[in-house]
Amino acid sequence: MTLARPHFVTVGTQQSRLWQAGAGAPVVVLPGLVQAASEIAGRLARLAPELGCFVFELPGTGGSAEVAFDSLDEVAAALQAAIEAAGLRDAPVLAFDLATPIARLLQGRRVFVDVAPAQGWAARMPSLPGLAPRADGTHLNALFAHLRDAHVLDACSGRRAAREGNPLPSPEALDAMLLAASARPAAYARLWSLCCDGMRRRADERGAASLEDALAQLRAQATAAPVVLARPAPTPSIWRDHVHTPRGRVHVRQSGPDRSPLIALHSAPGSAAPLQPLLHGLGARRRVIAPDYIGNGDSDKVDTPVDIATLAQDTLAVADALGLRRFDLWGTHTGALIALEAALIAPERIGRVILEAPPLLAPDFTADLLAHYFPALPPDGWGLYLQQAWNMRRDMFLFWPWYRAERAAARPLDVPEASFLHDWVVGLLSSGATYHRTYRAAFEYDTPSRLPLLRRPALVCAGPADMLAEGLRTARSLLGPAAAVSSTPATVWYPGQDRQAVDATIAMYAQFLDAPEEA
CATH class of the missing domain: 3.40.50.1820 (Alpha/Beta hydrolase fold, catalytic domain)
Incomplete structure (x- = not known):
């Protein structure tokens, strides 16, 4: 049985994709930049089936790859418009890692998780090596290594294996995030830089100690009626x-x-x-x-x-x-x-x-x-x-x-x-x-x-x-x-x-x- 279900939301001439898990009071989820939205939705379906979690792929990634942006404000504005088009305006927001500064720009109540590693990445690697497609395909290997290292290495030093943190992702989970990031590699790299800059501007940000703690907060905050998503409207293209x-x-x-x-x-x-x-x-x-x-x-x-x-x-x-x-x-x-x-x-x-x-x-x-x-x-x-x-x-x-x-x-x-x-x-x-x-x-x-x-x-x-x-x-x-x-x-x-x-x-x-x- 599939735990997460994809949907598209149309805003003007652009579409965003989200993954729905559960069927209860709605929660908007921003998946960050090292885990695929589909993987996070599946995880939330197992941990909190009583919540209706709507995990939005960030602009420039996955099924939201064509959503254009030049600044973090534009990223947040595009997400806010998609959230409202989906009928989720009153839902609290759960943001993972580098999505934290995006969530800060959204309306409503917000809960953050995996903030500490995001702060380490922002300080140590504020930009990514070139991910433009190369004739030999090695840009995909560079992207894969970046994603794997984000999970494996200590976020602050980047030179040793982290002994604490979330379970390491499977090869299939890494592949899912690679596919999301490689929909538009340049947009993913730009989003990484913008989010790192936003994290550095809020160096004192604190989040929930764990995803379980974050979900406990959300269970108290998520009180709206369940949402049924409508079919996406056609676009001119x-x-x-x-x-x-x-x-x-x-x-x-x-x-x-x-x-x-x-x-x-x-x-x-x-x-x-x-x-x-x-x-x-x-x-x-x-x-x-x-x-x-x-x-x-x-x-x-x-x-x-x-x-x-x-x-x-x-x-x-x-x-x-x-x-x-x-x-x-x-x-x-x-x-x-x-x-x-x-x-x-x-x-x-x-x-x-x-x-x-x-x-x-x-x-x-x-x-x-x-x-x-x-x-x-x-x-x-x-x-x-x-x-x-x-x-x-x-x-x-x-x-x-x-x-x-x-x-x-x-x-x-x-x-x-x-x-x-x-x-x-x-x-x-x-x-x-x-x-x-x-x-x-x-x-x-x-x-x-x-x-x-x-x-x-x-x-x-x-x-x-x-x-x-x-x-x-x-x-x-x-x-x-x-x-x-x-x-x-x-x-x-x-x-x-x-x-x-x-x-x-x-x-x-x-x-x-x-x-x-x-x-």
Whole structure:
């Protein structure tokens, strides 16, 4: 059972994410800068299930990464607005470590915990070493070392292991905070500096002796009625939400006006984040919904084998949760197979279908992929898994398949900019131990036998840089007259694509989707 539940709150054009634990009198929680909000929410659910704890991810981190700020006052103002939008204005505030100076700027009653280590960090390391993405990925190792040392080392000296303090975090807990901080590393580093400056200005600050003592104070202060969070309001651009399906909670991105809905299905193994050009482009005239698959991205992690048919049922369940009776589908790579299967399972609900680069590979090649493509990437206590994840993602642009590092397997692509590759690696890491489930399902799917059964109007396509583009020839031989097969000028979610080519590809999609139904 999941102890903490994520929600988004919309304020103007921006969204903040919070994690809810418990269901009693509400308490607002600021998680500080060395523990993930999700981890703190889970801990509070175990220690104080009678309280309704709402743990807000700080601006610039995690699901609040796009909340902009230049000063501590702006950080506090953004949080205050999100707190009020969530209906939590009267709730007391619990602040961990370096969130203490932020809480001082908020309205209402406040309780602080882990103040002493925060004062030590503020005095000893008021700023962080550069966390800007590096071509070799070592900025992630630097961030991991910073987070680990914040827990392991004496806060004042920074040179010996601390003998007192909270239990040391597990590798999984460190990974959760790394993902939150790496959503926007520069923003995290800026927030650290601002909070350290705020701590130094209040060097005499004192907090509760322990979290248990802090919770005892909060039990006396938290008297408001329980709060039920509303669905987040749309923004003018892309907004995020969660929907509930029979297999678990699904994280979705949405854009566009409430008409002509299209569900866009991403490539494994990360999330739908790379589909933002599609959400912006097609969202100009229609509602576009891009879910993260269960097991990937920010959706629930169900660690059991899965097949494409199950993922197609998940897609239909997302449509049910959003009240969509009929909709179009767009899918790329793994997503193309899920879109295909959904159109076969429920053709009466599907309008038009775009399948970008559905995998159509020789059986012996598929067997080789299934044997080698999915190395385990479990978090470890030193962050060694980060280099494996980085270089695996990097080599996907150098070789096909990525593990075949030889001249004959070289791809005609440039290595992406470090910032782009950073986002792709974070997307992979966000899927955690279940990243391979949907990937494996795609390579196990019998595309050649399922594709000829498609009866909905379909466009099967691929851009010139796509390693699966050669499958278009096979697709053409398998499909019936209802389908068109065509190359596109670009793969809109790939790096380094020409802007005009991307726009032309989006226009091709829109023209196909807007075509009238044939009698």
